[in-house]
Amino acid sequence: MKQTLDELAKLKRREEKAIQIAERRLASIGTTLFRELPDKLQDRLWWLVGRAETFQILSNELSIPWELMMLQKPRSSGWPDGRFLCEAFAVARWLHKVVGSNHLPARNIAIVVPQDSGLLESESEKADLLLLAGPTRMVQEVEPAYLAVTEALRSGNYDAWHFCGHGKADSTYPHRTTIQLLKGKTPLRPDDIQGHGDSLKRRQPLIFFNACETGSGGFSLMDLGGWAPSLLGAGAGAFLGTLWSVDDHAARAFAKEFYRRFLGGEPIAEALRRARLHVHESFPGDSSWLAYTAYAHPFAIQGDGDALPQQRPRRQPESAELPAPSVIGRATAPDLEIWVRNDSRDGHPQLRFILHSPSGVLDFFHQELAGPVFAKSSEDWFLQLIERIERLNSGFDERGEILLKAEAASWLANIGRQLYRELFPQELRYAYRHFRHYVRTIMIITDNPWIPWELIKPYDDSDLDDIIDDDFLCLQFQLARWLPGAKPLLPEIRIQRFAFLGSEAFPCSGEERELLRTVAGKHSGVEDVSPGEPTMAALENLLDVGDTQLLHFAGGFEDRAFRPEDLHGPRAAQLRRDHPLVFFNLNDKHADWARRWVEDCGCGALLYPVLRIKDSLAYEFAATFYDALDRRETFGRAVQEARRRLYALEPGIPTWLAYTFYGHVNGQLRLGDS
């Protein structure tokens, strides 16, 4: 491939024949890259074309031009008929262990354009950039001299940088890669950024190297190897560059189109893809459109971080203008995500875990670990466990003998320790030793509802000098679950109408109703639409009218007749529009209810018990939960506080661990106009 690129370098690309040769050779390079992949991977990537839209490449191996990979029907013969990866998807790269930014302010842009670069279009490109200035954006030219540029970088005044000029690669020594400033003067090197530590962290700027050729240059690889780690490591929010030198005219067109789209509100990967296609259309036969690469969060948008796109933007027809994404509030990323998926080994069900730290407090980056193997299905295993705990709920041990309260608490702790041994394989136990000190919030993302994460109690005496005997996971951490593929997690649920469905004739149910009224009554703009009778018909009426963002079920609701399967058609659609918080504070529910409520009906958050609960404790749980939410604590914190309260009151009665919460661990409730 290197040889091919060298050949391409010798071509004058503006000649018709050379254009055809260049196009074919690029397709050949892309095809070679694709066919080098294992068959299984080729099949998978090809299958994703047309189904997936955004594609993130995560690697510390920077030199392979993945964007150029020609996706095509695997194992087909003849001339390839496929699509380049960067054409098929909105692609962005990122590096392992570097925390990304969702927002790139780009309100104070520095441009560096050496006048003596010999590039015909550089002055025009500079003029385009200066035109980006407006009431809320400044664009300033920085003298293209080493001292001036490094001083401006060090000042931290700019939240975007645009360099136009020449780059010089050194693939053997990436740190020697340079960006040329004025001719004969000291160029800029990655060291100049790294040397200032995390100088870029304050502004997290977008940095764009638009490295051009002088007209007859070639395809020599730029090798961004030196720049990407330096810039992102120093705190840059995003980095755009080219994998090889690009045509001067195409580069100007690309930059103009990219900024128009990105500053107009499009997520960065989509703005990049569309700018790419614009250049492809405007400069047929020129390879420049394939040369661009971006290191960024694919959904990073221009802004200050007070807003996020509500939904992942769908790709629009090429001719249509993308609207600016609608926005809602923001929630902090969880410290740890544990993805759990079902697999099998030797015919037995097995779990696999993926550990990832979105907040960056840990260095887990989609780290895959093998999980436990079950002798039977995880559902059977779970039901057997529930049976043991329910026996405890009735005041008996496994042998049917009466348990004292203190004994019950100790017995639960033993089950928790046993679960830790069964469910946490050695690798995960090792990871736990590390993350227990740093983690506050955990999201379990799984479609397997059977693993009782809440009940796990870490105990590890493999190192006698450092024995771990920690509290239950649900007491120790703020824990929440979510289903993979369900609607995006909501950072905030705003309650304008709430309904209580319970009968005051039932123990503690009246107090629970009063509790809700009191909490809601403190805020203007919250309407109580609770029905007179807590019946199925009343629930159906509520769902028909819609616009209720909190449904609280308590004792006395005719839930024996109610099945989540009954929610379908317009009622399910209404729930998806309202995305309410649904709280079942009665009886025990099937652990798999989440699938229906969250996945199919689009609940914003769901809280329900999977074990029998004691009425007075259920009331205490609700009181503590709503009180915490009223104080603007997060969902994760509110559930944790409620559990701790119950554990302090009755540690031997497992009501404190009976609840399962699905929602954003750092999400919040907003009551009325507050």
Next chain:
Amino acid sequence: MINQDPDVRFLIRSGSDFGHPTLTFQILVRDPALGPLLESTGPIRVNWAQFVRRRH
């Protein structure tokens, strides 16, 4: 942010096998409708040695 995961994450880890560069690939999808949540392939020896950055 969880609510902003891309549809596909393509993870590439480089390594070596008796001095020959290798790559391990993982495809992680956001939505089960896009296939298995995680698939791993490799490590495989790659013939793109000229693209794989030399280490020092």
